[in-house]
Amino acid sequence: MGLITDQYAIHAMKFPMKPAIQTVDKRIDYQEWYERVSQTANWFGSFHSANKTVAILLPNGVPFLQLFTGAAAAGWTAVPFDVKWTESEVEKRLELSKASIVISTKNRSESIRNTPVSTKVLIWEECLEEIQQQPTKKTIEPDGELPFYMGFTSGTTGNPKAFIRSHNSWVESFACNHIDFQMDEKDHVLIPGALIHSHFLYGAISTLYFGGTVYLLEKYIPSQALAWIDVKPITVIYLVPTMISSLFKTGQSIERPIKILSSGAKWEEHSKQQVRSLLPNLTLYEFYGASELSFVTVLTDQEMERKPGSVGRPCHNVKVEIRLQDSKLAKPKETGKIYVKSKMIFSGYLEPDQNTVQTEKEWMTVHDMGYLDEEGYLYIAGREKNMILYGGINIFPEEIEKVLSLHHEVEEVVVVGVNDPYWGQIVTAAVKGSATKLELQRLCKEKLASFKIPRKWVFVDEMPYTSGGKIARKQIIDLIESKVNSH
Incomplete structure (x- = not known):
């Protein structure tokens, strides 16, 4: 060619x-x-x-x-x-x-x-x-x-x-x-x-x-x-x-x-x-x-x-x-x-x-x-490697991220699974913006099944990025787990 x-x-x-x-x-x-x-x-x-x-x-x-x-x-x-x-x-x-x-x-x-x-x-x-x-x-x-x-x-x-x-x-x-x-x-x-x-x-x-x-x-x-x-x-x-x-x-x-x-x-x-x-x-x-x-x-x-x-x-x-x-x-x-x-x-x-x-x-x-x-x-559900296994149920974080992004005071959001000894993984959200946890929980209840609503929330000033301009998901997971484990 x-x-x-x-x-x-x-x-x-x-x-x-x-x-x-x-x-x-x-x-x-x-x-x-x-x-x-x-x-x-x-x-x-x-x-x-x-x-x-x-x-x-x-x-x-x-x-x-x-x-x-x-x-x-x-x-x-x-x-x-x-x-x-x-x-x-x-x-x-x-x-x-x-x-x-x-x-x-x-x-x-x-x-x-x-x-x-x-x-x-x-x-x-x-x-x-x-x-x-x-x-x-x-x-x-x-x-x-x-x-x-x-x-x-x-x-x-x-x-x-x-x-x-x-x-x-x-x-x-x-x-x-x-x-x-x-x-x-x-x-x-x-x-x-x-x-x-x-x-x-x-x-x-x-x-x-x-x-x-x-x-x-x-x-x-x-x-x-x-x-x-x-x-x-x-x-x-x-x-x-x-x-x-x-x-x-x-x-x-x-x-x-x-x-x-x-x-x-x-x-x-x-x-x-x-x-x-x-x-x-x-x-x-x-x-x-x-x-x-x-x-x-x-x-x-x-x-x-x-x-x-x-x-x-x-x-x-x-x-x-x-x-x-x-x-x-x-x-x-x-x-x-x-x-x-x-x-x-x-x-x-x-x-x-x-x-x-x-x-x-x-x-x-x-x-x-x-x-x-x-x-x-x-239609993309999500990456297989990003999939959260919660009590035997497969959850795609991209679906939850899309809902949370509907809030006008959410600038960026990443949803990941944090390890949990009972459930396997807990749905956890990292949010950049001025939206409150209560507002976001209400939004999730309107749009998502109850098991998809984040159980843990972390609010950040900045999201880390890869050189290609994508959010560095692995760094976010490390950040969330360090914050969750410190409380």
Whole structure:
């Protein structure tokens, strides 16, 4: 099917002076972008390494995207590393990824001390000098079946697992942008989040594939993002729901048409209404997916009122099944485990001991639970690993969180199971906001069965987040258990 970078040469011929990437202080057109990526690919090709894997430890910016795409164009696998990770977190992921090279800035590289013997630490500024000596036409033509991207996701133990994506899986995903989200080369796309998060990285790479313009923030600053939306010809924004309150709290309204692609968590209705009031010509696409699965389902504006609570119908060339514990197919509205079949599924998880990829079967699950209605719309009940076992009854915390979020003085809420010697787990809520415990209990009694009402409540000033903008559920559980046990 080809590489994620195959279109750059075509764009350079078709519209050489069109901006490919715009940052606060830099504008790169497609001719320059093609030459930069080609030089970087040729530079990677000069390394005689059996393990063609590079770890990129850089902040958001053109160098990050240049190394990522250049490595991909050379047939290497790029592994984005988060600049916020501690030294031990970096070391653990270097050991897991078996990267032969790690590239970072001079300041950051000094903290990478205990690297594996087989890993070279290179300084970006020095690499750039060598890259600029390379030919500006690509001399390497790898195959689309090759891996190009390694990311990390937490396993059930909380330790990182490395997943592998092939060029073909992302190129197949790009068709969803065109068919499901109505995107093309005319789009001006704002990427306000960290490229370490696959949602934002994919947003940038897919835009460059189509020939659109990427507007890249080096750091997420809500006021700066809003200023760009106001003065730049932005047509599409990639967001996760946790960004919304900070982005639109100024109350500034923007009249022109804008499209938002949201992933990472289910948007609550009151948050959607707030955004719609500020962006009256908004087109909202809410999609369900995972790093391992890519796009699964999408819910459009028109469907949201008719199918509240749904995450939509399967995307282009995606099939979804709900399976019960005995592997039988579930009936409509019967909750089971969600399985997905498509050409966008990842290659598999890296087996660290053998340094091989554990390939997945034709149908894949990330252990989310849910059901399909009679029209094929998918509803997520929750993550299997988040499920609370209360006296032998399965409770999905996401259902309770949705109810508690209806209270206008609840800013954020997370529901978890706290260990209990008699019941197994007790439903416990962590709440950020000014709502009182009594008000929330009354709300739960109106909307939920009695056994789903939280027995314990913890009120917090701030919620911890992952680097991808999601609430760090494991940290919340630790926080709640420490508070509960101290009383």
